[in-house]
Amino acid sequence: MAENLQNIAADWLQKYGDYLYRYALLRVRNEAVAEDLVQDTFVSALQGYSNFAGKSSIKTWLTGILKHKVLDHFRKDFREMATEINDELRDELFDERGHWQVDLADWDAPDSQLDKQQFYQALQHCLDRLPKDAAQLLVLKTMDNLSADECCSLFGYRSTNHLWVSLSRIRSRLRQCMDVKWFNQ
Amino acid sequence: MLKCHDVTELVSKGLDTKLGGWTRLKVSLHVFICKNCQRYQKQLNVLQGTFYRIEKVSEHIVLSSDAKQRISKILEKEINK
Numbered sequence: 001m002a003e004n005l006q007n008i009a010a011d012w013l014q015k016y017g018d019y020l021y022r023y024a025l026l027r028v029r030n031e032a033v034a035e036d037l038v039q040d041t042f043v044s045a046l047q048g049y050s051n052f053a054g055k056s057s058i059k060t061w062l063t064g065i066l067k068h069k070v071l072d073h074f075r076k077d078f079r080e081m082a083t084e085i086n087d088e089l090r091d092e093l094f095d096e097r098g099h100w101q102v103d104l105a106d107w108d109a110p111d112s113q114l115d116k117q118q119f120y121q122a123l124q125h126c127l128d129r130l131p132k133d134a135a136q137l138l139v140l141k142t143m144d145n146l147s148a149d150e151c152c153s154l155f156g157y158r159s160t161n162h163l164w165v166s167l168s169r170i171r172s173r174l175r176q177c178m179d180v181k182w183f184n185q
Numbered sequence: 186m187l188k189c190h191d192v193t194e195l196v197s198k199g200l201d202t203k204l205g206g207w208t209r210l211k212v213s214l215h216v217f218i219c220k221n222c223q224r225y226q227k228q229l230n231v232l233q234g235t236f237y238r239i240e241k242v243s244e245h246i247v248l249s250s251d252a253k254q255r256i257s258k259i260l261e262k263e264i265n266k
Contacts, residue, residue, distance in 0.1 A: 005264045006261065009257075009260040009264065013256060013257060013260070017247075017248045017253060017256070018246075018247040018248055021246070021247065022240070022243055022244075022246050022247075025246065026243070035248065035252045035255075038248065038256065039255070039256045042256060042260055043259065043260065046260065046264065047263075093193075094188075094189060094190040097188065098188030098189055099188065099189050099190075100189050100221045103220075104220075104221045104224040104225060104228070105224075106224060107227065107228050107231060114231075114234070114235055115241060115242055116242065117242055117245065119235070119242065120239065120242040120243055123235060123239075141201060142236045143237070148201070148202065164194065164197070164198045164201065164202075165194065167198075167201060168193065168194040171229055171232065172193065174232060175229065178232065179228075
């Protein structure tokens with residue numbers, strides 16, 4: 001039995017380790033934390049393997065466990081950040097009357113350009129330049145379709161209105177950075 | 186009448202939640218006549234789409250062999266518990 005599990009664990013690590021690591025890294029944006037989350041996922045999976053009903057693929061099952069671990073990580077790591085983001089990301093694109101102060105360039109972006117590794121690097125660069133936790137919030141909201149209530153409780157927002165304003169400012173800042181870094185270089 | 190600043194916030198909010206019908210209409214009308222807001226909306230859509238492509242372009246990122254070894258050892262310990 002132990003030998004059998006040994007083989008199963010080695011197989012998981014080899015087949016899904018990298019995928020799970022990328023999943024975690026994209027969300028927590030910290031290599032050591034991502035590695036730990038992958039490790040915890042495999043440990044939990046081994047402990048619960050006898051209950052795995054085989055209704056989904058192993059990959060889906062493991063990803064589901066990791067998703068919970070990622071959310072738990074943010075729950076434990078809870079801090080008041082909401083006001084920080086909104087203060088830090090004031091909009092400078094508009095005048096006092098709410099009109100554009102600048103003209104936006106047209107992004108001519110064929111899909112093939114967006115699949116390039118350089119594009120990915122530019123995006124990572126811009127995500128890294130956002131205030132603490134802003135990229136994590138945006139990624140979780142966008143990729144995992146977290147509900148507004150979950151986002152508020154994980155990231156310390158008092159109301160969904162604050163959350164929408166934050167997400168809008170985060171996207172605006174990301175857009176500005178990508179405008180410089182990628183589209184109009 | 187919506188201001189451009191309001192429109193940019195609503196365009197973002199529309200990516201996260203369903204806007205009310207009247208608001209959607211006001212945003213659409215504004216975007217129709219305002220070039221900057223039109224571009225802004227298009228650009229947020231492009232950025233939103235890129236998140237779904239990240240997996241495709243990040244395959245070069247892998248667990249280091251050190252991390253793999255470490256995890257392997259922990260799992261072995263767990264199994265022999």
